[in-house]
Amino acid sequence: MKMTYGLLDGMVLHYPPLQHDSTEEANMLRVPQHMLAQPGVPQHGLNITVTPEDQKEKKRKIDANYRQRCKIRKKELGINLQILREENAHLKRENESCRKENDSMVQKLQSKEGEIGNLKRDIGNSKKVISNQENLLESLSQNPSVQQLMLGPNQLEMVLLENERNMLCQNAKWDNWASERIQLLNEIEKLGQRNMVLNMQNQALRDKILNQKDCCIKLNPRKSRMTIIACNHHQPTSQIANHQLSAVFTNCQ
Structure with missing residues (x-):
């Protein structure tokens, strides 16, 4: 062997x-x-x-297999790298969009904060105006002239003044408050004086009518009494004084 x-x-x-x-x-x-x-x-x-040829062939096959594996690995790495590049570009676009949206939201938030601040200032100014007008109303309500107007025949004018005050409260623009207050006080004083004059004139007219009536009754009591009764039966209450006055002047003639 x-x-x-x-x-x-x-x-x-x-x-x-x-x-x-x-x-x-x-x-x-x-x-x-x-x-x-x-x-x-x-x-x-x-x-x-x-043999050496077998060793070379074996080495060649090993090298070829290694190169093939490297080629496949390189190709896979290239594909993965391309995928990562696309994902990175997509993430960059999303990041840019989020950044722009964030900037827009910040601007909107700042604008809303400014509007809220303006509204708060307006509310504060309105509260101050309302408080000042409430204080003015309280001080005016303690004035005797105003109390007389509220209890007298000019109560309608007080209601109109109250409505005007409410309208002014709604407008809430009182730049010259001191001058407006002086004007209101002057108007109230004028109304009080006017009321007193009207009361005095009314009382004087009433006294004059009564005096003339008494005088005419003394001259012709029966005829005067019949005329007054007829007027009272045929005329409304609001016109009795006028008819009485005309009857008095007729009898006196």
């Missing part, structure tokens, strides 16, 4: 020692001692020869 030396030259196969067993199966599986490889003894019966 020809001895060959190849890749297995210098390699020694070592087997672990078998455990001694008294059973028949263990004896059958035991490798004979002469078949075990001995250290330093070349192996016989293996016809394996490796």
